[in-house]
Amino acid sequence: MTKADIVNEIAKNTGIDRATVYKTLEAFMDSVVTSLAREENVYLRGFGSFIVKKRAQKIARNISKNTTIIIPEHNTPAFKPAKDFTDAVRKI
Template structure:
């Protein structure tokens, strides 16, 4: 599902205009980005938790030459799904249509 698909679905299910749904989605994403930028965890109950983790400097290989290179330390975003989401995606296909996350 793309961002535009999500906006369309929100507009349809909430009975609001696409421009209002776009503003809502953009506000949510900006808030998530700001929290993660500040190294805050973002927990969405029933969905999962986004967190920022530091990845240490490590050795790797240049794919072209095979020579060793140093990969710089950096921050990465991790996602840990909630048990409800895990259960939902592991259900049989026929039962998926009747259940949603809340």
């Protein structure tokens, strides 16, 4: 399912025009990205959580050049689904 499919589905189910739904969806995604960039988690009860995971510094190997490189610690976004979410998917 693409973003356009989601917009069409919401517009069909709510009767709101597609342009408004698209702007709302874009604003939601921007809010999530902005919050995660500030290292603030986003919790949506019954759906799941968008969280920031901290990855520790590690040493990796470049096998083709036979060298080692250091990958610095960094943050990565993650999604943790709610129990209701996972239960609904498992029933399918």
